[in-house]
Amino acid sequence: MIDKRRFNIYIVLMLGILILINVLANRFFVRMDFTEDQRYTLSETTKDILKGINEPVTVTAYFSEGLQPQFDQLRNDFKDLLAEYASRSGNQVVYEFINPNEDPVHEQEAVQAGIQTVMIQDREKDQSTTKKAFMGAIIKIGENSETIPFIQPGAQMEYALTTAIKKMTVPDKSAIGFITGHGEPALSEMAQVIQGLNVLYVPEEVTLSDSVNLSKYKTLAWINPQDSIPNEKFELVEAYLKQGGNLFVAFNKVDAQLDRGMGFAKYTGMGDWLKKQGVTVNEDFVIDQTCGQVNVQQHQGMFTVNRPISFPYLPVLSNFADHPVTQGLGTMMMQFGSSMAFAGDSTKTFIPLIFTSEKSGTQAVPVYFNIEKQWTQADFTSPKMTVAGLLEEDNHKLIVISDGDLAINGSGQNMRQLQPDNVNFVVNAIDFMSDDTGLIQLRSKQVKMRPLEQLDDADKNFLKILNFVLPLFIVLAIGVYRYQRRKLIRLKRKGESYV
Numbered sequence: 001m002i003d004k005r006r007f008n009i010y011i012v013l014m015l016g017i018l019i020l021i022n023v024l025a026n027r028f029f030v031r032m033d034f035t036e037d038q039r040y041t042l043s044e045t046t047k048d049i050l051k052g053i054n055e056p057v058t059v060t061a062y063f064s065e066g067l068q069p070q071f072d073q074l075r076n077d078f079k080d081l082l083a084e085y086a087s088r089s090g091n092q093v094v095y096e097f098i099n100p101n102e103d104p105v106h107e108q109e110a111v112q113a114g115i116q117t118v119m120i121q122d123r124e125k126d127q128s129t130t131k132k133a134f135m136g137a138i139i140k141i142g143e144n145s146e147t148i149p150f151i152q153p154g155a156q157m158e159y160a161l162t163t164a165i166k167k168m169t170v171p172d173k174s175a176i177g178f179i180t181g182h183g184e185p186a187l188s189e190m191a192q193v194i195q196g197l198n199v200l201y202v203p204e205e206v207t208l209s210d211s212v213n214l215s216k217y218k219t220l221a222w223i224n225p226q227d228s229i230p231n232e233k234f235e236l237v238e239a240y241l242k243q244g245g246n247l248f249v250a251f252n253k254v255d256a257q258l259d260r261g262m263g264f265a266k267y268t269g270m271g272d273w274l275k276k277q278g279v280t281v282n283e284d285f286v287i288d289q290t291c292g293q294v295n296v297q298q299h300q301g302m303f304t305v306n307r308p309i310s311f312p313y314l315p316v317l318s319n320f321a322d323h324p325v326t327q328g329l330g331t332m333m334m335q336f337g338s339s340m341a342f343a344g345d346s347t348k349t350f351i352p353l354i355f356t357s358e359k360s361g362t363q364a365v366p367v368y369f370n371i372e373k374q375w376t377q378a379d380f381t382s383p384k385m386t387v388a389g390l391l392e393e394d395n396h397k398l399i400v401i402s403d404g405d406l407a408i409n410g411s412g413q414n415m416r417q418l419q420p421d422n423v424n425f426v427v428n429a430i431d432f433m434s435d436d437t438g439l440i441q442l443r444s445k446q447v448k449m450r451p452l453e454q455l456d457d458a459d460k461n462f463l464k465i466l467n468f469v470l471p472l473f474i475v476l477a478i479g480v481y482r483y484q485r486r487k488l489i490r491l492k493r494k495g496e497s498y499v
């Protein structure tokens with residue numbers, strides 16, 4: 001009787017504990033994050049923004065159901081993220097999930113709001129099918145609304161959601177000036193960078209003249225000038241810097257003329273002016289064993305095929321300084337960049353931001369681009385060269401990178417998609433000089449890409465042979481072992497039968 005009473009008490013206690021845990025779970029959202037890059041942990045920036053919310057934020061998530069497991073997991077991850085937002089904001093963030101595939105009215109709402117339609121390949125009953133899917137969200141604060149057309153997995157979910165909220169809560173945005181008039185690209189040709197800046201700023205094109213009030217801009221950006229720049233334009237920028245302004249510069253000291261197969265020095269006057277400020281950009285081409293590829297057409301019989309070839313003039317950059325501008329960056333792609341060095345005095349501070357790999361080098365201009373060249377270790381004798389840096393003096397900052405094409409998407413048929421971290425670096429640099437909200441860290445918080453180190457042909461051939469021979473050797477070794485073991489067992493049994 002006593003044991004039965006104790007058993008009933010234990011059952012009641014267990015039920016009470018389970019109910020208490022569920023009540024606490026509904027009130028407080030807690031999850032453990034054991035990932036190396038803390039991709040499931042909210043940044044301090046997001047926490048601060050959520051604490052400052054003074055009116056309800058409504059999130060309507062349009063997610064299709066019954067898709068492949070990875071898409072169902074994406075839906076669950078976004079739901080967990082919203083639950084944490086609700087908890088951190090004191091339930092100011094409210095959300096609901098709608099499956100647009102169940103109701104044509106909801107599907108029309110999603111399309112009209114700007115949610116992207118994604119076609120997904122799936123298999124049902126051993127047949128390949130194509131399903132229409134939605135994975136986006138609409139965020140509303142009062143009369144304002146922002147749309148996330150497509151939810152990216154990983155830390156990009158947090159960035160998209162936080163920036164959408166921040167964008168609607170910023171009353172007045174600061175202006176960022178993009179200098180034009182010397183062959184620089186228009187804002188429309190830098191779509192990805194401008195999209196990143198639009199969260200907190202109003203990017204504007206500005207022509208340098210005595211009649212323009214540069215003090216209205218928190219930061220100026222001077223990207224890829226093509227023509228010679230008059231000295232009076234530099235004097236205007238110097239006066240702006242002395243008044244506490246900041247400047248981001250991305251320019252080419254060399255020019256790769258691929259139609260001629262040659263590379264030459266390029267003069268705009270920017271190099272001379274930067275040297276006067278304290279940064280020397282050399283007239284050379286950086287080469288790196290860790291690099292991008294170009295497609296070379298080759299004829300094979302009656303057919304023409306594209307063969308990818310490593311091209312060291314397109315360095316893949318993954319060595320970054322421990323600095324807010326580069327924090328969280330994974331890999332960047334540089335096109336025909338140059339090395340740089342500090343040329344100032346003790347009154348200025350220079351911080352290198354981006355370096356080449358351990359196996360890199362330079363080639364002085366003029367350069368002949370030989371696609372078929374067989375590169376050796378002797379070509380890469382200058383490790384960890386600086387290709388971007390921050391110059392600080394008195395009350396202003398100057399960030400320079402020796403690649404003017406870094407931020408340019410282009411226009412029309414020549415438009416291209418930029419490496420995500422190329423965009424992140426440019427926007428981070430402008431954020432660092434212009435803003436202190438902390439979105440600079442959040443933008444670069446993502447699952448890091450860790451490219452494998454490039455191998456030479458000898459190592460590749462060794463690994464191919466090893467992959468082919470090793471399984472055969474293992475099977476043969478197991479066969480020999482089993483044969484010898486069975487032979488010993490037979491001999492043992494034969495010996496025992498004679499006893």
